[in-house]
Amino acid sequence: MKRIVPLFFWLFAGSVAAQSPNKSSWAPSDNSTIVRIHRVEQVKLEMPFPDGSSFKNLKLDEVMAAYHIPGLSIAIISNYKIIFSKGYGVVTPGSSRPVTPTTLFQAASVSKPITAMASMALVDKHVLMLDEDVNHFLTTWKVPSNTFTEQHPVTLRELISHRAGVNVHGFAGYNRNQSLPTLIQILDGVKPANNPPIRVTAVPGEQESYSGGGIVIEQLLLTDVTHKPFSAIMDDLVLHKLGMINSTFTQPLASQWRSKAASGTNSNGKAVPNQWFVYPEQGPAGLWTTATDLARFAIGLARACNGTPRAILSQPLAKAMVTPFNDGGAQCFHLDPINKGLFSHNGQNEGFESLLVMNWKTGNGLVLLANSDNGEYLWDILLQGVSKEFGWNYHFDQKPKEWLLMAQIVGVDAMLKYFNTQKATGLSENEAGEGDLNQMGYFYLSDGEVSKALSIFKDMVQLYPTSANAYDSLGEAYMAAGEMGAAKESYSKSLALNPQNDNAREKILQLERK
Template sequence: MGWLSGRFMCVLMAWVLAAPLAEAANRKQEVDRYISGFHQKGLFNGTVLVANEQGLLLKKGYGSANLEWKVPHAPDTKFRIGSITKSFTATVVLQLVAEGRLQLDDPITKHLPDYRGDTGGRVTITHLLNHTSGIPSYTSAPHFKADSVNPYGVAEFVKKSCSGDLAFEPGTKYAYNNCGYYLLGALIEQLTGQTYAQAVQARIFGPLGMKDSGYDVTATVLPKRASGYAPTPGGYVNAPYLDMGQPYAAGSLYSTVEDLYRWERAFHGDTLMPAELKQKMLTPGLQRYGFGWVITPMQLHDGKTHVPIIFHSGGINGFSSLLVRVPERKEVVILLDNTTQGGLQEIAGGVLSILRGIAPRPARIPIGKVLMEALGKGSAAEAIATYRALKKAKEAQYDFGESQLNTVGYHLLRGGRVADAIAVFKLNVEMFPKEANCYDSLGEAYAAHGDKEQAIANYRKSLELDAKNEHAVKMLEALEQPAATR
């Protein structure tokens, strides 16, 4: 009896130990199949890392790091991570706070004495960290695209592009702002006596063993660096050149999914900064933005479950990135893409759904992608006809979200096809008559076309639907001014 009982206990223990391993293997396969579905439909091309409190669940590359040579992606492929850079910049700033070199309520002129005093004396370090400074972002300036290929020194760029008149009183509103983080980079250099790249290397990359991360310099021969691509109506093209001195502390770092996993794991302890400063960093401010991170709930694919997450995304010529953390379960989803796909939050939401036993939405082809291809072969009228036909016959297979037509319309607008952009934006208004953003975009296209009356009408409609639409307010002020005062 004792022998039978002992044997039963051994079998039971073996089953208890094997069950979690089998479940993890099944989850890994399910996540892999799910992401493969996006890759097969041309919606993801990059590397993925998924982990939980037990450790790594999936680490894999999908597609090519270089489309010309068909070099496959691998977990150590290096990507530009765009605005995920901001989480590193914010961390260095908070380390300087911990060292007593600055205070969060210091005005920026205390540490950047050459900055204009009338505005810099009212903008604090906190305002820069949480995008409430009111300083206009240089990436929104009309000349940015043409100027983005030019090299600048830090002081020169601050004076030229990050010293504009305040758009609002600091601390009163939120406006995502690359100037804020550029200025934080300049401040880091001023206080450490190092370049921004050296400071991040010495304070974060080196101590955490992030050997495959750094400040991206185009001229450097960097092993295993992915090439960046942009979609066009005719297919992918090499992404436009960007001088990496311009994104700087707001977006110029490169990394891998493996290194970003090391970065994420460091936040589960207090090695990066004291606990009280980490708490400040991860406390949501206006629009749920903390210091270098967004703190918000994510709705999973059952439409009912909400998971508290901490995340940051990134987008820079040819690259999209996303790092999503669920601290309470030590889950992380890291997605790096080199074809400017976007839609990474949909993938991350599906992965987190799978980890909770929730069936994810299958990969749906963005209708914007279909229209871009149609525009490469025919007219805007033919593309719109394709949209209507697919929505009627195969709606479940495509993503017909409001942003799809908006993206296509702006692609046409930037390409000088203003009349076609108007047609696409009008279709979006027809499909989403209660979305303020659709009318705002149509107003912008009419303004570009010189149709002031229609531009005003659409901006007014946008404001009716969203009284907080500051872009519409600003455009109406400009459009409704008497000609003599403009």
């Protein structure tokens, strides 16, 4: 089966686009900064190459092209200041219009901590309370009572921290030609909403379970207590106060913003139909922004955490956003236990991916936005490159994994030969594992290169003969190739290894009907 993207990730890799880097919004006067950025823009790929060399230096735009990423925007923060911002590539696949530092991208789930900041601002004003039943404040809809809420009510703190026991992980969005549901329709799962009803399905407060549905409840909470549209609330409480002049939560995107917006790109390099999807779930997924503006948010929160005068939040509430619970669970971000003070959040909407990383103790951070489902392939490379060049001294468990990049540069067969050779030397699963092969196989499958996907999945079942997931993925590739007998055999092996694999069972029935 296809990989499931984690809620938060600290290390990443890979992406796509075929244009030269575009002019930065801030031309650094320090030559050392220019040199450092130039080195970040070079990617060293190490492996035996057919010409006898052991490495190649690739330019960032070459790496973007290999991963089908049309456009990228970056902002680097040092000592609580934005020291560099730049656009790379183009706003739409195949176009010539360059990404600039003012190009708008969908922030996806990075919308959530900005929404949390607005909630905290209302707590600061004593309009809301963190630990009171949200039904005391909701007026247009109530969290339905059940056996779970009877044991513990849903509170704002729990909604923000994904501990409210609420279902619905994320949202698929809507084509721009589709009818859009109201917020109440989304909450109740009533058409045209494309999600199930948002309900409490576990005792609130007992454990962390990521829920975009919970943030939709938070969105309604903000509109109910202020009697304002959500986008106006966010403008007043966060965006305008932090100088985020190129950001908006308006959904659908208003006409005055559209000419500045990038188009989303699917993993196969093709543009999202009608450029982008619409997300009426504004609180968890609706922000359009730039890397520079997200950097302003990160700096604003970091300064508030340090108790800077006239900060956007009081210090206790700001620090509550970046403080773990006793069980280690996050409040609003992924919190790294090794790199003290570091908070991060990533996001994935249809055709867009994002990453925000900031350390409130050191003042150093990085924001990355891509108009591609493959943006995450670049995150590790750029994060580690920037950290190294600017002396942040962050601890990383491993180097970025670049197996897919190798496959794109030297071919799948050569990559697999090297992969298998390296596995034989005892490389760990973190260094070269089943997940890497599965990810690469689906990259090629989504790209329509079925023969390459088959080669990878066949190798995967050889290396992992007891893996139900490996045979499941191979079955999908066989189906794409039209080899239905082989597909049924693979799914049968998957089901034998994991009798709970409902996907394999359904595929077998589907193949038998054919």
